[in-house]
Amino acid sequence: MAKKLTHDTDPQPREKMTVTAADVGELDLGQMSPEKIVRAIERRCRGPLAEGAQETISKLLADGQLDEARALDAASRKVCGQDWNEIVLSHPFDGKSHETPCPKCGTLVRWTAPVFQVA
């Protein structure tokens, strides 16, 4: 008899369990297709940086205020969310550099296609 799998929506408290690095399996990349390797990482467009923010971020970095620079970068963006893996997978895996405008928000993204070793 086949096991029936159901979604668990039971709100009852569960036994507390700690997941550590020792419990994390290692992927055998040799068994994964290039597309699966690309999709193993979700990539999303962060949206455009507000005008003038880059200058302030540069000043913060020069002053060593890294946390403030990060926070300003995050706060100065209009979230886009475009799936960038779709862009990556529409290009050859040739290690070439690209500058591609986001199809959703127009932000110019610099990215580099992956290369895969052929056994």
Add this chain to the structure above:
Amino acid sequence: MPIAASDLLLQGAASRPVDDATTSGGARDAANKPEFTQLTSNSVVAAISDGADTRTLTVTGRNTAGAVVSDVITLTGAVEAVGVVTFERIQRAVLSGADGARTVTVRQGAGGATRATLEPNRTSVSMLFQNSASETGAVNRYEKAFWLNNHGSLTLNSAAVKLTADPAARIRIGLPASKDDTATVANRKAAPGGITFVDDNVSQSVPGTTLEAAAGIGVWVAQELLAADAPIRSTYTLELSGTSV
């Protein structure tokens, strides 16, 4: 206690080249910290520990003429020790040994601003892409760092890595498809296989979108210099973000 920012540690890779011939990448090195604040002007370096400490701190960097020089500073415990070499920039600072209790602070000049902190068991801080120069053609170099979830038990959910600032627009980052990977490249001019690099406009999830307690995620960093690129003195930042209960 939920995961705090202080639980997410940036660590170096085992192989940190300072030239274009040696291996780059590898496993996580908990004793290295690839993060410090660069000097804001030419200065000597001072160091102070938070208790009894007689280790030496070897600071390497460039002097005002651009030559790579070193200064060996012997710590004098909780009393500041001041070096004698004037640096234009710091490339790395290495302690002579580990100490499980002491924190060493590296300062810009006597009594100056803090530029690096070596917490207990950390023995070095270093920058990536030391001694990397532009060439007649465009050149890419690849080095690696790690983010570690150092919380005792909690998993970081919705874990994502971003390049949050890169004013010089020379840096891209890429994540491996597995956590705590140990991949290397023969030298830093060789591209790591299977890695997609993106700039600061794209966020990348950690594989599986979780980073478990004591797990790390490697971050390959690509430095892309233009043909005959002018000297660049810039800083970029990496961010690991997520949620926890």
